[in-house]
Amino acid sequence: MSLSDLRVSSPAQLVAVVPYLLGFHPRDSLVVVGRRDRALVFAARQDLPPPETPLAELDEFARQTAAVVARQTVDSVVLLGYTERGSGAALVAAVGDALLDLAIPVREQLRVADGRFWCYLCTDEGCCPPAGRSYDAEAGQVREAAGFQVFADRAALVASVAPVQGDAREAMRAATAEADRRLDELAAGQRTGPGALLGAIHRAGVRAVGTALTRYRGGGILSDAEVAWLTVLLAHAPVGEYALNRADAAGWQVTLWSDVLRRASAELSAMPAVLLAFTAWRTGQGALAAVAVDRALDADPSLGIARLLDEVLTDGIPPSALDRPGAA
Structure with missing residues (x-):
């Protein structure tokens, strides 16, 4: 509504x-x-x-x-x-x-x-x-x-976006460990310096974000392995920025980032929480956005975009501010 x-x-x-x-x-x-x-x-x-x-x-x-x-x-x-x-x-x-x-x-x-x-x-x-x-x-x-x-x-x-527990958490720990190994393999395959690695991570992130958006737009969900890989990649700033630039006022995006946040490992939860906060704010769900911002700041108190969103919510800036001329 x-x-x-x-x-x-x-x-x-x-x-x-x-x-x-x-x-x-x-x-x-x-x-x-x-x-x-x-x-x-x-x-x-x-x-x-x-x-x-x-x-x-x-x-x-x-x-x-x-x-x-x-x-x-x-x-x-x-x-x-x-x-x-x-x-x-x-x-x-x-x-x-x-x-x-x-x-x-x-x-x-x-x-x-x-x-x-x-x-x-x-x-x-x-x-x-x-x-x-x-x-x-x-x-x-x-x-x-x-x-x-x-x-x-x-x-x-708050409980609706709390981390999954029990068997679901154990499954995500295993999936995240495998995603970390996959990232190490990606890094080992780059022979021409750090710039090539960053490019490879960005390309992998673009694919992972695109898969997530397509899947949830169609009413589907990501597997544990796909969520783990996505959260590992989102921890890299260019991938997080790419995902944020594609976040908008769509209910299915709130569902997407809620799901990713619930399954993300604690150390990788900051950017999924930011994406949930931003999409919830865009759809007028200020209370959910505030909960998500708190999760982001708990995970990474220094994350600039989380602190900015916290200020936006505290100051009561409406989502329509993004539609004003000159809004970034």
């Missing part, structure tokens, strides 16, 4: 859509959803601060959140507090005020819990009963339209 494909005409529909925008059901969270030309173009989630957080810290949190939203060039936003405590009102109000200070209209301020929602500002019990309003019907409609399930929470999202 693409943000730009969604047309939401009621608070219940919006609440039903939010998990599909994030990829999971938020809990103890502030969610900001932005609109432009009546389309949903931005969705971001942050953990709610503890209830005892001083007002000065809430105001600073609110200003930082509003600054991120302002970079999205939205027409208006909706704020949603996901909390069963009945709290969150002070934070949502502070964020609303900070957005208004930046001339960004706030259409709704809602609280969501236990399959129901309330309006923070409405005191009309005919409109907003004390027990809240259900959005079950709307959730069913969105689920059917989306054609996929979302994760129960962020932990489940």
Whole structure:
């Protein structure tokens, strides 16, 4: 489901859509959803601060959140507090005020819990009963339209791209050891210096990346040997750059790099994680992109492209920035 494909005409529909925008059901969270030309173009989630957080810290949190939203060039936003405590009102109000200070209209301020929602500002019990309003019907409609399930929470999202274990991990260890031997053989076959070796690695990488793209575009998967060879080659910068230049906003590419990341050896996981982060960001799956960036930085804290993507996500830069004139 693409943000730009969604047309939401009621608070219940919006609440039903939010998990599909994030990829999971938020809990103890502030969610900001932005609109432009009546389309949903931005969705971001942050953990709610503890209830005892001083007002000065809430105001600073609110200003930082509003600054991120302002970079999205939205027409208006909706704020949603996901909390069963009945709290969150002070934070949502502070964020609303900070957005208004930046001339960004706030259409709704809602609280969501236990399959129901309330309006923070409405005191009309005919409109907003004390027990809240259900959005079950709307959730069913969105689920059917989306054609996929979302994760129960962020932990489940993280687990979805966690390294494979057990027999699958043992199989990948053996496949990676064989890929390393294959690379050694490739190096031994080059008689004319390091430039020839780099060229040979690049050519092998182009073939391996092309095979992966073709296979997943057609709904297939790579064997363990193919994944191992691909990850060994991606560790070389020219091959990683080649793959990144061919990464775009396609759901099957998210599937490809999720699969490669799950099967990659820890020491070879940084570039597959970057590729997953980039493709997830391009498709509007910001939460998955953030998880992937964390994996990349855990594997290689000095990797420049991972640090750049981390800044992009932290600053709330939208994928549409790539379409602007002069974007690299």
